[in-house]
Amino acid sequence: MNLQREPPWESLQQIAQFLDPKSLAMSSCVSKLWHEAMSSNHLWKPFLSSHYPSSLHLISNTTSHHSLFSLLRNSSSRRRHQLTPPPPRISLHELFFAVDLFCGDERVVSQGKLASEFEVDKGGIFRFGYEVEGEGKEGEWRVVWVVVMEGCLKAFTVIERVDKGRVVGGNGLWFSEELPGGRCCVGVGGGGGLVGEVGLEFYCDVEGGGRRKMVRVRLGVLSVIGCRYVSLDDGLRYLEHFLL
């Protein structure tokens, strides 16, 4: 059943008095007449003064109550819903990972290839791996992981560390180093809240006389908060600051 005519302006004003802010906002988008009727200052003033009492000081002849209310609501909803960041400007196909592992003076494993050619984590996190064949050694390690941008014009050292590593479980040796803050406001006064990590996994070859063999190298970037790996996109967005 359709109406022949729109409700007159007076009726709309009357109806508007009984609407909550959201319904009032939706009704404002219906037509010119509805917009005019639904955006009167006297309708929005009570919402403004109950939600943001201090903002009434901002009202001037050129600011309407509904637009000020919306400005503040838009701002808080942006805050709550966190605008999705732009997609990363670099991809794994443009990055070259160079990983060199030394134990003492001896080079144990070296690997250099496109990031996309490593085993990429399927869950979309910034974590990579590759199989290696190397001897398990004891001693002080030098671990270097550098990301080089295609064209070899820029590079970023994720980790460069000389120490004995941290033993994790029976067969893991892990190295980590805090990453610098990006050139944006992230991590003011300290690191970026991120840690670069290189993990070595060993396998104890019982048949081969109990010799420890290195079987896999893992690379990743973690967030200090919650000790979780960052997402692939967040990792790329971080590297952007140094590689573009």
Next chain:
Amino acid sequence: MATIITKEQQEKEKMVTLVSSDSEKFVVEQKVAEKSHVIKMVMNCCGIESPIPVRRVKGDILKSILEYCEKHSKGEAQEVMEKWDKEYMDKAEKDLVFFHDLMLASHFLHIQELVDLIAVTFAGMLKMKSPEEIRQKFNINNDLTKEQEEHIMTTFGWAFQPI
């Protein structure tokens, strides 16, 4: 006691005839007709002897309005009235053309209680509806230019976000 009865009887005798735009006649007590501020003013100045034309209101609408005024002139308990009002609105809401005419007539006749009741009901019909749903339900033409619509939608961006 006796004087009160006489007064009531006198009240009862005070009947007024209202004539709708389509010439339908309604004979009601003066206190019922008085619920309309406009009719009250007409009665005050012209008396109740001759029929009062209500030119802008059709018979079916005037009948429904007088039914409302009659119920509301009895001074019944609030709960009873609230229940009656709800049933009255439920019925009116079913036919949007009728509902719309009722709204216009209540404005025109200046029956504030009914104007408010209809406005609350109308507001309830707008709840949780998108602009397009509102336009469809009430057959409203969107006369906003694309730029105006975009501007308004951006201003009220928060209302379109999930909570």
